[in-house]
Amino acid sequence: xxxxxxxxxxxxxxxxxxxxxxxxxxxxxxxxxxxxxxxxxxxxxxxxxxxxxxxxxxxxxxxxxxxxxxxxxxxxxxxxxxxxxxxxxxxxxxxxxxxxxxxxxxxxxxxxxxxxxxxxxxxxxxxxxxxxxxxxxxxxxxxxxxxxxxxxxxxxxxxxxxxxxxxxxxxxxxxxxxxxxxxxxxxxxxxxxxxxxxxxxxxxxxxxxxxxxxxxxxxxxxxxxxxxxxxxxxxxxxxxxxxxxxxxxxxxxxxxxxxxxxxxxxxxxxxxxxxxxxxxxxxxxxxxxxxxxxxxxxxxxxxxxxxxxxxxxxxxxxxx
Amino acid sequence: xxxxxxxxxxxxxxxxxxxxxxxxxxxxxxxxxxxxxxxxxxxxxxxxxxxxxxxxxxxxxxxxxxxxxxxxxxxxxxxxxxxxxxxxxxxxxxxxxxxxxxxxxxxxxxxxxxxxxxxxxxxxxxxxxxxxxxxxxxxxxxxxxxxxxxxxxxxxxxxxxxxxxxxxxxxxxxxxxxxxxxxxxxxxxxxxxxxxxxxxxxxxxxxxxxxxxxxxxxxxxxxxxxxxxxxxxxxxxxxxxxxxxxxxxxxxxxxxxxxxxxxxxxxxxxxxxxxxxxxxxxxxxxxxxxxxxxxxxxxxxxxxxxxxxxxxxxxxxxxxxxxxxxxxxxxxxxxxxxxxxxxxxx
Ligand SMILES: Cc1ncc(C[n+]2csc(CCOP(=O)(O)OP(=O)(O)O)c2C)c(N)n1
Ligand SMILES: [Mg+2]
Numbered sequence: 001x002x003x004x005x006x007x008x009x010x011x012x013x014x015x016x017x018x019x020x021x022x023x024x025x026x027x028x029x030x031x032x033x034x035x036x037x038x039x040x041x042x043x044x045x046x047x048x049x050x051x052x053x054x055x056x057x058x059x060x061x062x063x064x065x066x067x068x069x070x071x072x073x074x075x076x077x078x079x080x081x082x083x084x085x086x087x088x089x090x091x092x093x094x095x096x097x098x099x100x101x102x103x104x105x106x107x108x109x110x111x112x113x114x115x116x117x118x119x120x121x122x123x124x125x126x127x128x129x130x131x132x133x134x135x136x137x138x139x140x141x142x143x144x145x146x147x148x149x150x151x152x153x154x155x156x157x158x159x160x161x162x163x164x165x166x167x168x169x170x171x172x173x174x175x176x177x178x179x180x181x182x183x184x185x186x187x188x189x190x191x192x193x194x195x196x197x198x199x200x201x202x203x204x205x206x207x208x209x210x211x212x213x214x215x216x217x218x219x220x221x222x223x224x225x226x227x228x229x230x231x232x233x234x235x236x237x238x239x240x241x242x243x244x245x246x247x248x249x250x251x252x253x254x255x256x257x258x259x260x261x262x263x264x265x266x267x268x269x270x271x272x273x274x275x276x277x278x279x280x281x282x283x284x285x286x287x288x289x290x291x292x293x294x295x296x297x298x299x300x301x302x303x304x305x306x307x308x309x310x311x312x313x314x315x316x317x318x319x320x
Numbered sequence: 321x322x323x324x325x326x327x328x329x330x331x332x333x334x335x336x337x338x339x340x341x342x343x344x345x346x347x348x349x350x351x352x353x354x355x356x357x358x359x360x361x362x363x364x365x366x367x368x369x370x371x372x373x374x375x376x377x378x379x380x381x382x383x384x385x386x387x388x389x390x391x392x393x394x395x396x397x398x399x400x401x402x403x404x405x406x407x408x409x410x411x412x413x414x415x416x417x418x419x420x421x422x423x424x425x426x427x428x429x430x431x432x433x434x435x436x437x438x439x440x441x442x443x444x445x446x447x448x449x450x451x452x453x454x455x456x457x458x459x460x461x462x463x464x465x466x467x468x469x470x471x472x473x474x475x476x477x478x479x480x481x482x483x484x485x486x487x488x489x490x491x492x493x494x495x496x497x498x499x500x501x502x503x504x505x506x507x508x509x510x511x512x513x514x515x516x517x518x519x520x521x522x523x524x525x526x527x528x529x530x531x532x533x534x535x536x537x538x539x540x541x542x543x544x545x546x547x548x549x550x551x552x553x554x555x556x557x558x559x560x561x562x563x564x565x566x567x568x569x570x571x572x573x574x575x576x577x578x579x580x581x582x583x584x585x586x587x588x589x590x591x592x593x594x595x596x597x598x599x600x601x602x603x604x605x606x607x608x609x610x611x612x613x614x615x616x617x618x619x620x621x622x623x624x625x626x627x628x629x630x631x632x633x634x635x636x637x638x639x640x641x642x643x644x645x646x647x648x649x650x651x652x653x654x655x656x657x658x659x660x661x662x663x664x665x666x
Contacts, residue, residue, distance in 0.1 A: 058414060091447035099445035108413055109446060113437050119403050120438065123410020130366060130392065130416060137410075153403025160398070316444050316483050318451055318506035320534070320581050
């Protein structure tokens with residue numbers, strides 16, 4: 001991997017981590033309404049995959065969607081503004097954290113329905129195939145979603161039609177409180193790919209270079225008409241399922257142990273310095289730049305006007 | 321004199337009646353004609369569904385389209401209702417104009433999340449960033465001995481979801497014009513046909529024919545009672561109106577055609593004229609869309625009414641199999657005549 005890519009991947013991951021920290025503070029200050037789900041610990045997946053995507057490639061995301069959104073090059077100010085319920089937010093305060101979309105960058109939305117985005121990405125891939133473009137679609141979803149019917153139906157449809165779609169399963173070991181160990185009778189979710197007749201790949205989702213390499217192959221194959229891939233990234237979420245989760249289903253030891261053992265940012269810092277792709281000083285400078293950018297984004301968002309009143313029918317219908 | 325072509329804009333269709341070239345068509349044929357013309361007109365229109373290719377669809381609505389448009393545009397899917405509807409939603413969000421066929425409306429439960437939580441709300445949730453030009457074609461209704469899992473009338477489910485449009489044509493001409501309009505519409509449309517209508521015949525404009533969504537149609541004028549109805553019950557109500565005429569009662573039959581958007585004005589102006597309103601539908605009465613219409617009439621035209629609005633609808637039961645039982649649970653012509661007479665007498 002070249003220096004520029006390595007540092008960019010690090011920057012994206014650091015931006016996601018900082019965004020989650022900053023939104024957690026805002027939540028604690030009662031400025032964010034509803035609920036938010038932190039992507040901390042899983043940054044390498046969104047960063048490594050989206051590094052290969054163009055603005056005209058599509059993604060579908062999840063309730064834990066901030067990371068995908070950032071990696072797909074969303075504007076941080078508009079993301080914060082959405083969380084704060086402002087007119088200047090991506091969804092003008094209509095959607096909130098679980099529905100952030102940025103169609104100008106191909107982000108077809110976070111999704112409050114577990115598994116809801118999987119067929120939608122499949123449909124986006126159908127559009128690419130139908131129109132004869134080399135666009136691809138990526139569906140991000142969790143281990144929990146891999147047990148939804150949409151997973152089965154969509155992977156089969158994509159396989160029989162050879163659609164340019166990559167199914168990225170983020171196995172963070174839990175679906176809310178339910179451990180993947182209990183929700184699957186298999187240890188490796190990627191073996192399911194064989195049942196659909198598509199390649200299945202399993203990578204260490206802590207290692208952004210590994211995700212980057214696996215995604216590169218899958219996306220290149222899809223662009224060339226080689227069809228879909230199931231890419232399973234083993235991961236761990238550092239925070240609770242949602243902000244304020246008492247985490248009764250996990251032990252303190254587990255959480256603290258995994259949090260340090262499984263940190264994609266620390267991991268990347270390690271090999272970037274080791275392989276001479278960047279110095280500690282350069283990485284620290286990125287951290288500071290990201291922090292500054294984040295503060296500017298929060299300030300911009302907080303200065304924005306509140307969400308405008310709903311307008312019927314135009315908020316809901318294109319015509320009526 | 322050579323017949324004039326049908327004007328192409330919806331407004332023009334409603335304008336002074338142009339002379340239209342028409343042909344007798346079955347309802348299924350008219351739908352097929354709309355699909356064919358829209359697919360010829362716009363390469364972004366594709367059809368997805370089960371058994372829609374060589375077989376031509378369970379009710380032959382897509383017959384012949386595979387040969388004309390090929391398997392890429394007539395996309396036969398596995399038995400995967402949420403997969404096929406969700407794929408259509410994703411395709412609609414990204415630039416195609418898919419028509420997804422659900423063989424029976426009774427199967428819509430398998431796809432409901434993609435219709436209700438995704439397609440219907442994407443525009444709203446995303447603050448206007450998305451358009452979902454999706455048509456979900458399906459059919460419902462009893463009358464063929466298909467029993468409880470293949471005979472329901474579930475339109476009320478979908479009218480209850482903000483973001484969907486709900487269309488239910490009664491005649492071949494409306495079927496063609498409304499389907500074409502639904503395909504050109506930028507919002508998700510539930511297009512609900514009736515299995516007993518496929519083999520009904522009527523004059524249908526050839527060539528381009530658009531019936532705008534949200535416009536009711538007075539299928540018969542009258543002065544004594546307004547029958548508000550849709551889908552197959554329009555035909556039954558017209559038969560009833562003919563019988564009522566023999567009894568000296570002039571019934572006006574208003575075909576709402578699209579339940580959402582609803583042409584309230586046409587319903588209210590008819591009711592203000594006749595001062596009586598009977599809503600007729602096949603779906604079960606409890607929670608049916610007739611309750612919505614009756615409530616609108618009561619709220620907005622109360623002072624113009626000579627009697628409370630009345631509903632005649634299906635019995636609150638799953639559809640039974642045996643034919644006499646099946647006939648007994650949904651309104652028949654005689655029931656409509658009786659209800660209208662009581663309303664006028666009361
Ligand atoms: C259809 C559906 N069922 C249940 C829920 C409630 N819920 C929200 S997130 C979640 C767990 C999802 O687990 P997973 O797919 O592994 O994603 P993760 O939260 O771990 O990122 C559940 C059960 C939901 N939102 N949608
Ligand atoms: Mg999970």
